[in-house]
Structure formats: C-alpha cells, structure tokens
Amino acid sequence: MTTQPVRLLVTVAHPDDETFGTGSVIAAAVAGSHVTVCCATRGQAGEATGQPPDVDLATVREGELRAAGEVLGVSRIILLDFLDSGMIDNPARGSLAAAPLPDVVAALRGVVADVDPHLVVTMDPEHGDGHRDHAVIGRATLEACRDRPDTRVYAWAIDRALLGRWFAELSRVRPSSGHLDLDKSGLGRPTDQITTILDVSHVRHIRETAIALHASQTSPYEGMPADLRDQFLLTDRLVKLQPAHTGELERSLF
Numbered sequence: 001m002t003t004q005p006v007r008l009l010v011t012v013a014h015p016d017d018e019t020f021g022t023g024s025v026i027a028a029a030v031a032g033s034h035v036t037v038c039c040a041t042r043g044q045a046g047e048a049t050g051q052p053p054d055v056d057l058a059t060v061r062e063g064e065l066r067a068a069g070e071v072l073g074v075s076r077i078i079l080l081d082f083l084d085s086g087m088i089d090n091p092a093r094g095s096l097a098a099a100p101l102p103d104v105v106a107a108l109r110g111v112v113a114d115v116d117p118h119l120v121v122t123m124d125p126e127h128g129d130g131h132r133d134h135a136v137i138g139r140a141t142l143e144a145c146r147d148r149p150d151t152r153v154y155a156w157a158i159d160r161a162l163l164g165r166w167f168a169e170l171s172r173v174r175p176s177s178g179h180l181d182l183d184k185s186g187l188g189r190p191t192d193q194i195t196t197i198l199d200v201s202h203v204r205h206i207r208e209t210a211i212a213l214h215a216s217q218t219s220p221y222e223g224m225p226a227d228l229r230d231q232f233l234l235t236d237r238l239v240k241l242q243p244a245h246t247g248e249l250e251r252s253l254f
Contacts, residue, residue, distance in 0.1 A: 006033040006254060009117035011108060011141045013096060013133035014043040014084055015065035016214040020221075022121055022156045023072055023207040024200035024236050025253070030073030032254060033119075037069055038078040038111045040096050040104070040137050045086035047217050060216050068210040078114075080107050085133050087178050097132045101140060108137075108144035112151075119253060120145055124155040124239065127189045129163065130182035142241050153242040154196065154253070160188030162231055166224070173223035189239060196238040196250040204233050 008029050012018050018026065018037045026035055042058035043065075051060060062079065069077050082104070085097035092098060112120070125138030138155055145153050158166075167184060170177055200207075211219050221229045240250070 006119060007115060007117045008033045008035045009038065009112065009115045009120045010035065011038045011040070011111075011120065011122045011137055013040050013123060013131070013137045014046065015039055015041075015061040016043065016046075016068075016217050017123065017134070018065065018074070019068045019072065019207065019210040019214060020217075020219060021123065022236075023068075023210050024203050024233070025121055025156065025198065025238075026072045026074060027203035027206040027210075028198065028200050029254065030075075034075045035073060036076040036078060036111075036115045036117070037065075037074050038080065038108070038115075039065060040080045040082045040107075041084040041133065042079065043084050043217075045084035045095075049216050049218065051216055057216065061214075064214045064216060068213045071206060071210040071213065073206075076115075078111055080111075082107075085136075087131055088181060091132070095133075096136050099136075101136070101143070104136060104140035105143045108140050112144050112148065117151060120151060120153045121238070121253075122153065122155055124157050124189065125241075127157070127160070127186060127193075128155075129158060130179065130184065130187050145242060149243060151242065152240070152253075154238040154240055157189040157194055157237045157239045159194065159237055160190050162228075163188035165228060166220070166232075169224050169228060174218070189237070193239055194237045194249075195240040195245040196253065198236040198238070198251065198253065199234070200236050201234045207233060 043061035085091035
C-alpha cells in the first residue's frame with residue numbers, strides 16, 4: 001500500500017524568509033512530503049549587496065529564492081504579485097502591508113485551494129520579528145485556512161528571550177541595521193506559548209548552504225556568536241494556530 005506524501009504549504013513574505021526562517025522545517029520535511037512555498041513578494045525593498053546600481057532586485061531575489069528552494073528540496077514555488085513594503089515609512093500602493101487584508105486572504109485562499117495542503121507553516125502573525133509584511137502574511141494565511149478546520153496551521157516562531165539577545169548582538173555587530181529602529185515591544189513569542197520544538201540539527205548543513213545562496217541579503221545570523229547561531233539553526237520553535245493546541249509539547253510535525 002502506497003502512503004500518500006504529506007502536502008506541506010509554507011507561506012512567506014519575501015525571498016529569504018523560506019530559508020532564514022523556515023529553511024530547516026522545509027529541509028527536514030521533504031523526505032516524506034511535497035513542499036510548496038508561496039512567497040507574497042519578490043523582495044523589491046531588500047538589500048542589494050554586491051549588485052550593480054541598476055540591478056532589478058526583484059529578479060535577483062526571485063532567482064535566489066528558486067536556487068535556495070532547490071537546495072532545501074522545495075517541489076514548487078508560487079509567487080504572488082504584492083510589492084515588498086519595507087520596514088519603515090508608509091508602505092507604497094501595491095505593497096503587502098498597504099493591501100486590504102481581505103485581498104491578501106483571497107490570494108492565499110486560491111493558493112490553499114490549489115495546493116490542498118495537509119499542513120501549513122507561515123510567519124508569526126502576532127509576536128514575530130517586527131517586520132510588518134511577516135505579520136500580514138501570517139494573519140492572512142490563518143484566515144485563508146479557517147474554512148479548512150482539519151488543516152493544521154503553524155507559525156514559525158522566535159522565542160522572546162532569544163530574539164532579545166539577537167537584538168542586543170545586532171546593535172553590536174550591525175549598529176546601522178534597520179531592524180534596530182523597530183518598536184520591540186511584544187516581539188518574539190513568550191516561551192509558554194510555543195507548542196512545538198523540533199530538533200533540526202541533522203539538516204543544518206542544508207540550511208547553511210541555502211542561506212549562502214541569498215547573497216544579496218545579509219543573513220540574520222551573520223556575525224552572531226556561535227552559541228547564538230546554534231540556538232537558531234539547531235532547533236526550530238513553532239506555535240500551533242489551528243486547530244487549538246491542547247496537548248503536551250510537540251516534538252514532530254509528521
């Protein structure tokens with residue numbers, strides 16, 4: 001009897017979120033799964049490290065997304081047509097943060113219907129890293145799955161204490177980073193809200209390879225102390241959003 005592969009849908013806001021964030025979840029899942037990554041933007045407002053002044057950054061970052069996805073084992077990539085909102089100033093018309101939430105939900109509902117996932121992993125809609133696009137994609141994904149109550153939906157999460165230490169180190173290694181200008185109140189998940197902790201140490205080398213392919217962007221782990229990198233790259237933390245988590249701490253998604 002043939003076992004049907006698990007269909008995993010990962011929804012993210014920008015090229016590199018799939019790797020810098022959920023990369024180990026994807027790499028650990030592919031052995032028994034068909035993984036689709038849906039990315040809402042092409043990262044037009046990101047960095048352009050090492051790129052010529054006239055570069056089409058959207059094209060570069062889409063290429064990086066596809067290359068990293070191949071390394072991680074992604075079966076399919078779906079790109080939506082929202083613009084990258086950036087982290088500061090008023091979001092431009094057509095950007096993810098400026099779009100009415102029902103429009104984002106409708107776009108994702110179409111993706112969900114097409115993929116028909118058993119399992120969905122998205123960005124944290126409430127206590128993430130402070131990027132407004134990450135919160136929007138998380139909220140819209142959860143809403144798009146509400147009429148599918150049997151579909152499990154998780155948010156990739158960052159422990160609040162761990163994120164606090166990351167911000168402290170960031171101020172030391174990259175004091176000009178735009179992340180330091182964010183309002184940090186409420187960022188990161190309180191430890192007691194984390195429902196799922198995964199040992200992903202066996203796929204770290206895959207994730208590190210994929211991280212390097214996003215060469216136009218500075219990895220959030222760049223320059224961080226080795227023990228802090230280990231906390232991010234050896235273990236993943238998630239929050240079960242649907243159905244409600246009622247049991248003990250989970251150690252596996254599959």
